[in-house]
Amino acid sequence: MIAALWVMVGISLLLGAVLGFSAIKFKVEGNPLVEKIDAVLPQTQCGQCGYPGCKPYAEAIAKGEANINKCPPGGEEGIRKLADLLGVEYVPFGEGAAPKAKAVAFIDEQTCIGCTLCLQACPVDAIVGAAKQMHTIIASECTGCELCIAPCPVDCISMQPIGEDITNWKWDYPTIPIVQVAAR
Template structure:
């Protein structure tokens, strides 16, 4: 009887050690569905959905606290992508929210007084400048969230709609075959110009 108790206790301790090891080394950090939802959101960090950024909104969607149709910058395309991911029916954009065309913040450098209020308001650090010096927007970083417009005391920031032109339009998904073809066409043009 004593041998059975000792054996059972040793087996219990051994199983506990294995479970403890598995818990520490195979633990999933975060919720993978939140990461997938966040990847589909536009990453404007604008707060138009009612949350301070895309990550908190993704967490709320995953917890079924909010619906998938609250992101104006993402619009219909994001709603459809979220519906497909979560196996839900797509819905139109929340009527209390307004879908706007993509825009870029532009600072009138002749009027800018260098107050830095726009820099403090920008959630993605897309505005460059220093106190009492003019500021400018880093075009590649600006998400068009409009959070820099309201704090400006002299209204020198305008939101300019971005139109898809042949110079600004990009393929929705990177295609290495197309990029390679374009690179080889440039190489051929450069070679022909040399001769």
């Protein structure tokens, strides 16, 4: 009886030591779920979700603090992907949070006074310029977050929608047109 007890205690101590060791040795840094959520988000860093960037929003979703329908740039497909990832129900966008057409910022260089305020606002450093030098947008890096528009004191930044051209044109989903046929 006593011997059996000692054996059990011995085993539990050994296994406990192994578990304790592996908990330290194979510790996962950060929350892997946050990385996965962040990979789904469109990285516009626009703050429309109410968090200062995509990563903080991903962290909030992972903690269960934020709903998954707060990211208009991700579109409905983004919500579906998040719902799939997290195993929750699809939630439609709330009031006034509809996705917009993609656009890039454009600086009217005639009006720009070179105040650098937009440079400081841009989350992806997509604006080139210096004090009293007019600024310009690197269109290929611009995420269309619109964060540069509010700080501009002379309102010289506008959003220009990205038009469809031969390089980004997509095939339509095949549909069968419904034709009205006269009743016999």
